[in-house]
Amino acid sequence: MGWFKRSPWVLHYNATSCNGCDIELIASLTPLYDLERFGIMSTGNPKHADILAVTGSVNEKSRQVLQNLYDQMPNPKVIVAVGICATSGCVFQDCYNVLGGVDKVLPVDVYVPGCAARPEAIIDGVIKACDILEEKYAQRKKTGRWP
Amino acid sequence: MNGIYELIRSLSIIERMLAFVLLAPLAGGLLAGIDRKVSARLQGRYGPPVMQPFYDVFKLLRKERIIVNKFQDFPIVLFLLFTMFSGALFFAGADLLLIIFSLALAGTFFVLGGYCVASPYSHLGAEREIIQMVAYEPMVILMAVGMYQVTGSFRVGTIAQHHAPLILFLPGVFAGFLFILTIKFRKSPFDLSMSHHAHQEIVSGITTEFVGPALALIEIAHWYETVLLLGMIYLFFAFTPWLALVMAMATFLFEIFIDMNYARFKWQLTFLSAWLFTAVAGVSNIIVLSLMR
Numbered sequence: 243m244g245w246f247k248r249s250p251w252v253l254h255y256n257a258t259s260c261n262g263c264d265i266e267l268i269a270s271l272t273p274l275y276d277l278e279r280f281g282i283m284s285t286g287n288p289k290h291a292d293i294l295a296v297t298g299s300v301n302e303k304s305r306q307v308l309q310n311l312y313d314q315m316p317n318p319k320v321i322v323a324v325g326i327c328a329t330s331g332c333v334f335q336d337c338y339n340v341l342g343g344v345d346k347v348l349p350v351d352v353y354v355p356g357c358a359a360r361p362e363a364i365i366d367g368v369i370k371a372c373d374i375l376e377e378k379y380a381q382r383k384k385t386g387r388w389p
Numbered sequence: 390m391n392g393i394y395e396l397i398r399s400l401s402i403i404e405r406m407l408a409f410v411l412l413a414p415l416a417g418g419l420l421a422g423i424d425r426k427v428s429a430r431l432q433g434r435y436g437p438p439v440m441q442p443f444y445d446v447f448k449l450l451r452k453e454r455i456i457v458n459k460f461q462d463f464p465i466v467l468f469l470l471f472t473m474f475s476g477a478l479f480f481a482g483a484d485l486l487l488i489i490f491s492l493a494l495a496g497t498f499f500v501l502g503g504y505c506v507a508s509p510y511s512h513l514g515a516e517r518e519i520i521q522m523v524a525y526e527p528m529v530i531l532m533a534v535g536m537y538q539v540t541g542s543f544r545v546g547t548i549a550q551h552h553a554p555l556i557l558f559l560p561g562v563f564a565g566f567l568f569i570l571t572i573k574f575r576k577s578p579f580d581l582s583m584s585h586h587a588h589q590e591i592v593s594g595i596t597t598e599f600v601g602p603a604l605a606l607i608e609i610a611h612w613y614e615t616v617l618l619l620g621m622i623y624l625f626f627a628f629t630p631w632l633a634l635v636m637a638m639a640t641f642l643f644e645i646f647i648d649m650n651y652a653r654f655k656w657q658l659t660f661l662s663a664w665l666f667t668a669v670a671g672v673s674n675i676i677v678l679s680l681m682r
Contacts, residue, residue, distance in 0.1 A: 245451060248444035273433040278425075281437050281444055287593045289455065289600045292448075316600045317453040379451065388453065 246292065246318065246375040249281040252368065253291035255311055257344065258334075259298025262358035263325035267295060270361035282368060288314040293371050295364075296344045299327040299334050305347050312348050317388035318378035320371040322352045324364055329353045406477035409616075413476055417612025418442045420619075424645055431649045446608050452601030457506050462603045464502035469610040471495035476617040482546025485533045492617070493529075495610070496522055503582075503595035514594025518582035520656050524663035525569035531671040535562040536624065538678045545624065554628035561674025563625050567640065568666045572659070573618055575611075576648040579659050615641075 256264050270277050271284055285291050288311045300308060312321070323344045326332040331342040344350050351374045354367035381389045400408065422439035429436025438444075456462060475491040478484070496518070503515030537543050539558045540551045548555070556563055572579040583594045591597075596607060619637040626633035654662070 245444055245448040249441065249448045276429070276434040276436070278429060278437050279435045281441050285593070287597055289598060290593060290596075290604065292452075314455075316455050 244376055246379055247372040249283075250292045250368065250372050250375060251283045251285045251290055252277075252293045252295050253285055253288050253311065253315070254295045254297070255304075255308060257296050257298040257300045257304040257308060257328065258340070259325065259327060263297035263328070263356075266358045266361050267297065267324060267364055270364050275361045275365060277365060277368070280365075280369065280372075288312075289316065291315050292318070292375055293320050293322055293368060294348075295322045295324050295368070296328050297324045299331040300341045300344055300347050301339050302341065305341060308344070308347055318375050318382065320351045320374045320378070321348055322354060322367050322371050323350045324354045324367065325359045326355050326357045329355050332357065402481045405481040409477045409480040410473055413473075413480075413616040414609055414612050417609075417615045418446070420615055420641060421608075421612060424641075427642065427645050428649060431645070442608065442612075446605045449601050449605035449608070454602055455600045456603075457508075457598055461502065461505045461598065462606075464498040464505060465599065465603050465606050465610075468495050468498040468502065469606045469613075471498060472610045472613045472617070476613045476620075479545055479617055479620055482544060482549070485536065485543045485545055485548065486530075488545070488617075489529050489533055492614070493522070493526060495614075499595065499607075499610075502599070506598040508592075508598050510592040510597045511595060513591050514582045514597065517656055518595050520660055521572050521579065521582055524579075524660045525572045527664065528565045528569040528667040528671050531667065531675060532559075532562055532566050532621070535559045535671070535675055535678065538675065538682075548624055549627040551628065554626060556625045558678060559625065559674060561670040561677075565667050565671035565674075566621070566625075567643070568670070569663055570618060570622075570640070571644055571647055572663065574615065574644050576644050578647065578651040578654045579663075580648075580653055581656055581659060 254264070254267055269275065277284070288294075292315075294312060294315060296308065298304075312319070321344065323329045327334060328344045331340055334340045335342050341347065352367045352371045354363050356363050359367075378389050419439065421442040422437075425441055426436040426439055471491055472495040475488045475495060478491065479488045500515045500518050500522075503511050503518065533543060536548050536555060536559070539553075539555055540548050542548060571577075575583055581594075583596055596604060599607060619641060622637045622640045623633045626636045
Protein backbone atom coordinates (compact mmCIF):
# COMPACT_ATOMS: atom_id res chain seq x y z
CA MET A 243 0.00 0.00 0.00
CA GLY A 244 3.01 2.30 0.22
CA TRP A 245 3.13 3.16 3.88
CA PHE A 246 6.59 4.71 3.68
CA LYS A 247 5.24 7.20 1.17
CA ARG A 248 2.50 8.20 3.59
CA SER A 249 4.53 8.85 6.69
CA PRO A 250 8.15 9.82 6.09
CA TRP A 251 9.84 11.30 9.15
CA VAL A 252 12.65 13.71 8.46
CA LEU A 253 15.83 14.23 10.44
CA HIS A 254 17.59 17.48 9.67
CA TYR A 255 21.33 17.89 10.11
CA ASN A 256 23.27 21.08 9.55
CA ALA A 257 26.71 20.02 8.30
CA THR A 258 28.30 23.45 7.80
CA SER A 259 25.35 25.35 6.45
CA CYS A 260 25.17 29.15 6.70
CA ASN A 261 21.65 28.67 8.13
CA GLY A 262 20.00 29.85 4.93
CA CYS A 263 18.80 26.40 3.89
CA ASP A 264 17.98 25.51 7.51
CA ILE A 265 15.58 28.41 7.71
CA GLU A 266 13.96 27.35 4.44
CA LEU A 267 13.65 23.78 5.72
CA ILE A 268 11.95 24.98 8.88
CA ALA A 269 9.81 27.34 6.79
CA SER A 270 8.34 24.33 4.99
CA LEU A 271 6.87 23.21 8.32
CA THR A 272 5.06 26.52 8.87
CA PRO A 273 1.35 27.06 8.14
CA LEU A 274 2.03 28.38 4.62
CA TYR A 275 3.64 25.15 3.32
CA ASP A 276 2.75 22.69 6.12
CA LEU A 277 4.74 19.55 5.39
CA GLU A 278 2.60 17.64 7.88
CA ARG A 279 -0.27 17.45 5.40
CA PHE A 280 1.79 14.77 3.62
CA GLY A 281 2.36 13.00 6.92
CA ILE A 282 5.92 14.34 7.01
CA MET A 283 7.17 14.99 10.52
CA SER A 284 10.38 16.61 11.62
CA THR A 285 12.02 14.45 14.24
CA GLY A 286 15.18 15.15 16.19
CA ASN A 287 15.91 11.48 16.64
CA PRO A 288 17.86 9.48 14.01
CA LYS A 289 16.33 6.23 15.30
CA HIS A 290 12.84 7.41 14.32
CA ALA A 291 13.81 8.99 11.01
CA ASP A 292 13.35 7.74 7.44
CA ILE A 293 14.87 10.68 5.58
CA LEU A 294 18.09 12.48 6.46
CA ALA A 295 18.05 16.04 5.16
CA VAL A 296 21.54 17.53 5.17
CA THR A 297 22.27 21.20 4.63
CA GLY A 298 25.70 22.66 3.94
CA SER A 299 28.95 21.19 2.69
CA VAL A 300 30.77 18.56 4.71
CA ASN A 301 34.02 19.12 6.57
CA GLU A 302 36.21 16.79 8.63
CA LYS A 303 34.28 17.39 11.87
CA SER A 304 30.77 17.11 10.51
CA ARG A 305 31.75 14.00 8.52
CA GLN A 306 31.96 11.93 11.71
CA VAL A 307 28.64 13.21 13.02
CA LEU A 308 26.97 12.65 9.68
CA GLN A 309 28.29 9.09 9.45
CA ASN A 310 27.15 8.42 13.02
CA LEU A 311 23.63 9.75 12.37
CA TYR A 312 23.35 7.73 9.17
CA ASP A 313 24.45 4.53 10.90
CA GLN A 314 21.85 4.99 13.63
CA MET A 315 18.93 5.30 11.22
CA PRO A 316 16.95 2.09 10.67
CA ASN A 317 16.47 0.88 7.08
CA PRO A 318 15.00 1.86 4.68
CA LYS A 319 16.64 5.28 4.73
CA VAL A 320 17.15 8.04 2.20
CA ILE A 321 19.48 11.02 2.15
CA VAL A 322 18.39 14.35 0.73
CA ALA A 323 21.09 16.95 0.10
CA VAL A 324 19.37 20.31 0.58
CA GLY A 325 20.96 23.36 -1.04
CA ILE A 326 23.83 23.73 -3.48
CA CYS A 327 26.49 23.43 -0.74
CA ALA A 328 25.22 19.99 0.28
CA THR A 329 24.92 19.05 -3.39
CA SER A 330 28.44 19.91 -4.55
CA GLY A 331 30.18 22.13 -2.03
CA CYS A 332 29.47 25.12 -4.28
CA VAL A 333 31.91 28.03 -3.84
CA PHE A 334 33.39 26.35 -0.79
CA GLN A 335 34.51 23.19 -2.59
CA ASP A 336 38.12 24.38 -2.95
CA CYS A 337 38.46 25.40 0.69
CA TYR A 338 41.20 23.45 2.49
CA ASN A 339 38.80 22.35 5.26
CA VAL A 340 35.86 21.34 3.07
CA LEU A 341 35.49 17.82 1.72
CA GLY A 342 32.77 18.81 -0.75
CA GLY A 343 29.14 17.78 -1.08
CA VAL A 344 27.42 15.21 1.11
CA ASP A 345 27.95 12.55 -1.59
CA LYS A 346 31.67 12.53 -0.76
CA VAL A 347 30.74 10.82 2.52
CA LEU A 348 27.32 9.16 2.17
CA PRO A 349 25.21 7.83 -0.72
CA VAL A 350 22.91 10.74 -1.56
CA ASP A 351 19.58 9.82 -3.19
CA VAL A 352 18.01 13.21 -3.89
CA TYR A 353 19.70 16.51 -4.69
CA VAL A 354 17.82 19.74 -4.04
CA PRO A 355 19.88 22.62 -5.50
CA GLY A 356 19.38 26.28 -4.72
CA CYS A 357 20.98 28.97 -2.60
CA ALA A 358 19.03 28.90 -0.48
CA ALA A 359 16.82 26.02 -1.64
CA ARG A 360 13.21 27.21 -1.79
CA PRO A 361 10.65 25.49 0.47
CA GLU A 362 8.75 24.33 -2.64
CA ALA A 363 11.92 22.66 -3.94
CA ILE A 364 12.60 21.05 -0.56
CA ILE A 365 9.06 19.65 -0.38
CA ASP A 366 9.46 18.34 -3.93
CA GLY A 367 12.74 16.69 -2.95
CA VAL A 368 11.25 15.05 0.11
CA ILE A 369 8.31 13.72 -1.91
CA LYS A 370 10.82 12.26 -4.41
CA ALA A 371 12.66 10.71 -1.46
CA CYS A 372 9.41 9.00 -0.42
CA ASP A 373 9.30 7.09 -3.71
CA ILE A 374 12.92 6.01 -3.21
CA LEU A 375 11.98 4.75 0.28
CA GLU A 376 9.30 2.61 -1.35
CA GLU A 377 11.78 1.33 -3.94
CA LYS A 378 14.26 0.36 -1.24
CA TYR A 379 11.56 -1.47 0.71
CA ALA A 380 10.48 -3.31 -2.46
CA GLN A 381 14.11 -4.26 -3.11
CA ARG A 382 14.36 -5.63 0.43
CA LYS A 383 11.26 -7.74 -0.17
CA LYS A 384 12.69 -9.08 -3.39
CA THR A 385 16.25 -9.84 -2.29
CA GLY A 386 15.83 -10.19 1.48
CA ARG A 387 18.57 -7.62 2.08
CA TRP A 388 18.45 -3.91 2.63
CA PRO A 389 20.01 -2.01 -0.29
CA MET B 390 -31.48 5.16 25.85
CA ASN B 391 -30.33 2.17 27.88
CA GLY B 392 -29.76 0.20 24.69
CA ILE B 393 -25.97 0.41 25.17
CA TYR B 394 -26.14 -1.32 28.55
CA GLU B 395 -28.51 -3.97 27.31
CA LEU B 396 -26.19 -4.67 24.38
CA ILE B 397 -23.18 -4.89 26.71
CA ARG B 398 -25.06 -7.08 29.20
CA SER B 399 -26.05 -9.51 26.43
CA LEU B 400 -22.35 -10.27 25.80
CA SER B 401 -20.33 -12.60 27.96
CA ILE B 402 -17.23 -11.29 29.76
CA ILE B 403 -14.89 -12.85 27.21
CA GLU B 404 -16.85 -11.30 24.35
CA ARG B 405 -16.73 -7.87 26.00
CA MET B 406 -12.97 -8.10 26.48
CA LEU B 407 -12.47 -9.27 22.89
CA ALA B 408 -14.63 -6.42 21.62
CA PHE B 409 -12.42 -3.94 23.47
CA VAL B 410 -9.16 -5.50 22.24
CA LEU B 411 -10.37 -5.36 18.64
CA LEU B 412 -12.28 -2.07 18.56
CA ALA B 413 -10.24 0.14 20.90
CA PRO B 414 -7.19 0.55 18.60
CA LEU B 415 -9.51 1.62 15.77
CA ALA B 416 -11.21 4.20 17.99
CA GLY B 417 -7.93 5.26 19.62
CA GLY B 418 -6.13 5.67 16.31
CA LEU B 419 -9.00 7.67 14.90
CA LEU B 420 -8.98 9.90 17.99
CA ALA B 421 -5.23 10.41 17.58
CA GLY B 422 -5.87 11.40 13.96
CA ILE B 423 -8.58 13.84 14.97
CA ASP B 424 -6.17 15.19 17.59
CA ARG B 425 -3.51 15.91 14.96
CA LYS B 426 -5.99 17.41 12.53
CA VAL B 427 -7.61 19.68 15.12
CA SER B 428 -4.20 20.69 16.49
CA ALA B 429 -3.07 21.63 12.98
CA ARG B 430 -6.23 23.63 12.35
CA LEU B 431 -5.79 25.49 15.63
CA GLN B 432 -2.30 26.44 14.44
CA GLY B 433 -3.63 27.60 11.09
CA ARG B 434 -2.25 24.60 9.19
CA TYR B 435 -4.05 22.15 6.92
CA GLY B 436 -2.96 19.13 8.92
CA PRO B 437 -2.36 15.47 8.07
CA PRO B 438 -5.14 13.08 7.00
CA VAL B 439 -7.28 11.73 9.86
CA MET B 440 -5.92 8.24 9.19
CA GLN B 441 -2.32 9.43 9.60
CA PRO B 442 -1.65 7.61 12.94
CA PHE B 443 -2.53 4.32 11.22
CA TYR B 444 -0.16 5.09 8.33
CA ASP B 445 2.58 5.88 10.86
CA VAL B 446 2.08 2.60 12.71
CA PHE B 447 1.95 0.52 9.52
CA LYS B 448 5.16 2.17 8.38
CA LEU B 449 6.88 1.65 11.74
CA LEU B 450 5.99 -2.04 11.66
CA ARG B 451 7.83 -2.34 8.32
CA LYS B 452 11.00 -0.60 9.48
CA GLU B 453 14.20 -2.41 10.32
CA ARG B 454 14.43 -3.59 13.92
CA ILE B 455 17.46 -2.23 15.76
CA ILE B 456 18.02 -3.05 19.42
CA VAL B 457 20.85 -1.97 21.68
CA ASN B 458 19.86 -4.26 24.54
CA LYS B 459 18.44 -7.78 24.31
CA PHE B 460 15.69 -7.02 26.83
CA GLN B 461 14.80 -3.64 25.44
CA ASP B 462 11.60 -4.61 23.64
CA PHE B 463 10.39 -7.03 26.31
CA PRO B 464 9.06 -4.37 28.74
CA ILE B 465 7.36 -2.63 25.81
CA VAL B 466 5.44 -5.79 24.93
CA LEU B 467 4.42 -6.07 28.59
CA PHE B 468 3.45 -2.38 28.58
CA LEU B 469 1.10 -3.02 25.67
CA LEU B 470 -0.28 -6.24 27.18
CA PHE B 471 -1.04 -4.70 30.56
CA THR B 472 -2.62 -1.63 29.01
CA MET B 473 -4.82 -3.92 26.92
CA PHE B 474 -5.55 -6.01 30.00
CA SER B 475 -6.65 -3.07 32.14
CA GLY B 476 -8.76 -1.66 29.32
CA ALA B 477 -10.38 -5.04 28.68
CA LEU B 478 -11.17 -5.37 32.40
CA PHE B 479 -12.73 -1.92 32.40
CA PHE B 480 -15.03 -2.63 29.50
CA ALA B 481 -15.90 -6.03 30.94
CA GLY B 482 -17.17 -4.17 34.03
CA ALA B 483 -14.57 -5.46 36.50
CA ASP B 484 -13.07 -3.94 39.64
CA LEU B 485 -11.97 -0.31 39.22
CA LEU B 486 -9.08 -0.64 41.68
CA LEU B 487 -7.66 -3.62 39.80
CA ILE B 488 -7.90 -1.64 36.58
CA ILE B 489 -6.09 1.35 38.07
CA PHE B 490 -3.27 -0.74 39.50
CA SER B 491 -2.75 -2.82 36.37
CA LEU B 492 -2.60 0.43 34.40
CA ALA B 493 0.03 1.69 36.85
CA LEU B 494 1.91 -1.59 36.33
CA ALA B 495 1.80 -1.02 32.57
CA GLY B 496 3.30 2.43 33.15
CA THR B 497 6.03 0.89 35.28
CA PHE B 498 7.00 -1.47 32.47
CA PHE B 499 7.20 1.50 30.11
CA VAL B 500 9.60 3.22 32.52
CA LEU B 501 11.60 0.00 32.79
CA GLY B 502 11.90 -0.02 29.00
CA GLY B 503 13.28 3.50 29.18
CA TYR B 504 15.87 2.49 31.78
CA CYS B 505 16.81 -0.63 29.80
CA VAL B 506 19.06 1.27 27.40
CA ALA B 507 22.15 3.37 27.97
CA SER B 508 20.99 6.60 26.36
CA PRO B 509 20.99 9.53 28.83
CA TYR B 510 17.97 11.01 27.01
CA SER B 511 16.04 7.82 27.58
CA HIS B 512 17.01 7.81 31.27
CA LEU B 513 15.98 11.43 31.68
CA GLY B 514 12.65 10.64 30.03
CA ALA B 515 12.16 7.61 32.28
CA GLU B 516 12.88 9.67 35.39
CA ARG B 517 10.41 12.30 34.30
CA GLU B 518 7.85 9.61 33.57
CA ILE B 519 8.17 8.37 37.15
CA ILE B 520 7.68 11.88 38.48
CA GLN B 521 4.60 12.21 36.29
CA MET B 522 3.27 8.92 37.67
CA VAL B 523 3.77 10.14 41.23
CA ALA B 524 1.99 13.35 40.26
CA TYR B 525 -1.13 11.79 38.74
CA GLU B 526 -1.55 8.50 40.61
CA PRO B 527 -3.12 9.93 43.84
CA MET B 528 -5.91 11.56 41.85
CA VAL B 529 -6.66 8.36 39.95
CA ILE B 530 -7.01 6.44 43.21
CA LEU B 531 -9.13 9.24 44.70
CA MET B 532 -11.44 8.91 41.72
CA ALA B 533 -12.02 5.23 42.56
CA VAL B 534 -12.55 6.14 46.22
CA GLY B 535 -15.06 8.86 45.32
CA MET B 536 -16.99 6.52 43.06
CA TYR B 537 -17.08 3.95 45.83
CA GLN B 538 -18.42 6.54 48.28
CA VAL B 539 -21.27 7.40 45.96
CA THR B 540 -22.22 3.97 44.65
CA GLY B 541 -20.94 1.62 47.37
CA SER B 542 -19.09 -0.52 44.86
CA PHE B 543 -15.76 -0.63 43.04
CA ARG B 544 -17.20 -2.63 40.16
CA VAL B 545 -17.38 -0.66 36.92
CA GLY B 546 -20.55 -2.52 35.94
CA THR B 547 -22.34 -1.36 39.11
CA ILE B 548 -20.96 2.19 38.94
CA ALA B 549 -22.12 2.60 35.35
CA GLN B 550 -25.68 1.65 36.31
CA HIS B 551 -25.95 3.81 39.42
CA HIS B 552 -29.39 5.42 39.76
CA ALA B 553 -28.06 9.00 39.89
CA PRO B 554 -25.44 10.85 37.81
CA LEU B 555 -22.05 10.65 39.56
CA ILE B 556 -20.97 14.09 38.39
CA LEU B 557 -23.49 15.70 40.81
CA PHE B 558 -21.67 14.08 43.75
CA LEU B 559 -18.14 14.29 42.41
CA PRO B 560 -17.61 17.62 40.64
CA GLY B 561 -14.30 18.21 42.45
CA VAL B 562 -13.04 14.72 41.68
CA PHE B 563 -14.03 15.21 38.04
CA ALA B 564 -12.13 18.51 37.87
CA GLY B 565 -9.08 16.89 39.44
CA PHE B 566 -9.30 13.95 37.04
CA LEU B 567 -9.52 16.37 34.12
CA PHE B 568 -6.32 17.98 35.36
CA ILE B 569 -4.31 14.76 35.55
CA LEU B 570 -5.81 13.56 32.27
CA THR B 571 -3.59 16.15 30.58
CA ILE B 572 -0.58 14.33 32.05
CA LYS B 573 -1.93 10.92 31.03
CA PHE B 574 -2.61 12.06 27.46
CA ARG B 575 0.93 13.54 27.30
CA LYS B 576 -0.44 16.93 26.41
CA SER B 577 1.55 20.11 26.37
CA PRO B 578 1.90 21.64 29.82
CA PHE B 579 2.93 18.22 31.14
CA ASP B 580 4.55 16.72 28.06
CA LEU B 581 7.83 16.09 29.87
CA SER B 582 8.84 12.48 29.37
CA MET B 583 8.20 11.80 25.68
CA SER B 584 8.43 15.40 24.52
CA HIS B 585 6.14 15.09 21.53
CA HIS B 586 6.45 18.75 20.72
CA ALA B 587 9.97 19.56 21.85
CA HIS B 588 12.18 17.07 20.08
CA GLN B 589 15.38 19.01 20.43
CA GLU B 590 15.39 19.19 24.22
CA ILE B 591 15.68 15.54 25.27
CA VAL B 592 15.44 14.12 21.73
CA SER B 593 12.40 11.85 22.17
CA GLY B 594 12.76 11.23 25.88
CA ILE B 595 11.73 7.77 26.94
CA THR B 596 11.12 6.59 23.37
CA THR B 597 14.54 7.70 22.06
CA GLU B 598 15.99 4.21 21.63
CA PHE B 599 12.86 2.46 20.40
CA VAL B 600 12.94 1.79 16.70
CA GLY B 601 10.28 0.75 14.20
CA PRO B 602 8.06 -2.07 15.53
CA ALA B 603 8.71 -1.25 19.21
CA LEU B 604 7.71 2.36 18.64
CA ALA B 605 4.58 1.12 16.87
CA LEU B 606 3.68 -0.96 19.96
CA ILE B 607 4.11 2.11 22.18
CA GLU B 608 1.80 4.04 19.87
CA ILE B 609 -0.85 1.29 19.91
CA ALA B 610 -0.63 1.06 23.72
CA HIS B 611 -1.24 4.78 23.83
CA TRP B 612 -4.40 4.32 21.73
CA TYR B 613 -5.71 1.71 24.14
CA GLU B 614 -4.93 4.01 27.05
CA THR B 615 -6.81 6.90 25.44
CA VAL B 616 -9.95 4.82 25.03
CA LEU B 617 -9.69 3.52 28.61
CA LEU B 618 -9.29 7.01 30.06
CA LEU B 619 -12.20 8.36 28.05
CA GLY B 620 -14.17 5.39 29.40
CA MET B 621 -13.41 6.66 32.90
CA ILE B 622 -14.75 10.09 31.92
CA TYR B 623 -17.84 8.27 30.62
CA LEU B 624 -18.43 6.77 34.10
CA PHE B 625 -19.02 10.22 35.59
CA PHE B 626 -21.98 10.78 33.25
CA ALA B 627 -23.03 7.16 32.76
CA PHE B 628 -26.57 7.98 34.01
CA THR B 629 -27.39 9.40 30.56
CA PRO B 630 -25.35 7.52 27.92
CA TRP B 631 -25.66 10.08 25.10
CA LEU B 632 -24.52 12.88 27.40
CA ALA B 633 -21.66 10.67 28.59
CA LEU B 634 -20.46 10.08 25.02
CA VAL B 635 -20.70 13.79 24.24
CA MET B 636 -18.81 14.68 27.42
CA ALA B 637 -16.06 12.13 26.71
CA MET B 638 -15.55 13.68 23.27
CA ALA B 639 -15.76 17.21 24.70
CA THR B 640 -13.10 16.30 27.27
CA PHE B 641 -10.83 15.06 24.50
CA LEU B 642 -11.26 18.29 22.54
CA PHE B 643 -10.71 20.29 25.72
CA GLU B 644 -7.38 18.54 26.26
CA ILE B 645 -6.32 19.42 22.70
CA PHE B 646 -7.28 23.02 23.41
CA ILE B 647 -5.16 23.02 26.59
CA ASP B 648 -2.32 21.42 24.64
CA MET B 649 -2.33 24.24 22.11
CA ASN B 650 -2.52 27.02 24.67
CA TYR B 651 0.20 26.19 27.16
CA ALA B 652 3.96 26.19 27.13
CA ARG B 653 5.51 23.30 28.99
CA PHE B 654 5.90 23.28 32.76
CA LYS B 655 9.04 22.24 34.55
CA TRP B 656 8.73 18.99 36.47
CA GLN B 657 8.62 20.83 39.81
CA LEU B 658 5.60 22.85 38.74
CA THR B 659 3.96 19.77 37.20
CA PHE B 660 4.34 17.86 40.44
CA LEU B 661 3.26 20.70 42.72
CA SER B 662 0.28 21.78 40.65
CA ALA B 663 -0.98 18.22 40.22
CA TRP B 664 -0.82 17.48 43.95
CA LEU B 665 -2.23 20.89 44.87
CA PHE B 666 -5.13 20.37 42.52
CA THR B 667 -5.64 16.84 43.83
CA ALA B 668 -5.76 18.17 47.40
CA VAL B 669 -8.01 21.14 46.69
CA ALA B 670 -10.46 19.55 44.25
CA GLY B 671 -10.26 15.83 44.95
CA VAL B 672 -9.68 15.48 48.70
CA SER B 673 -12.09 18.27 49.64
CA ASN B 674 -14.77 16.65 47.51
CA ILE B 675 -14.23 13.32 49.26
CA ILE B 676 -14.35 14.96 52.71
CA VAL B 677 -17.60 16.77 51.89
CA LEU B 678 -19.07 13.50 50.61
CA SER B 679 -18.14 11.65 53.80
CA LEU B 680 -19.68 14.43 55.92
CA MET B 681 -22.90 14.31 53.90
CA ARG B 682 -23.47 10.62 54.65
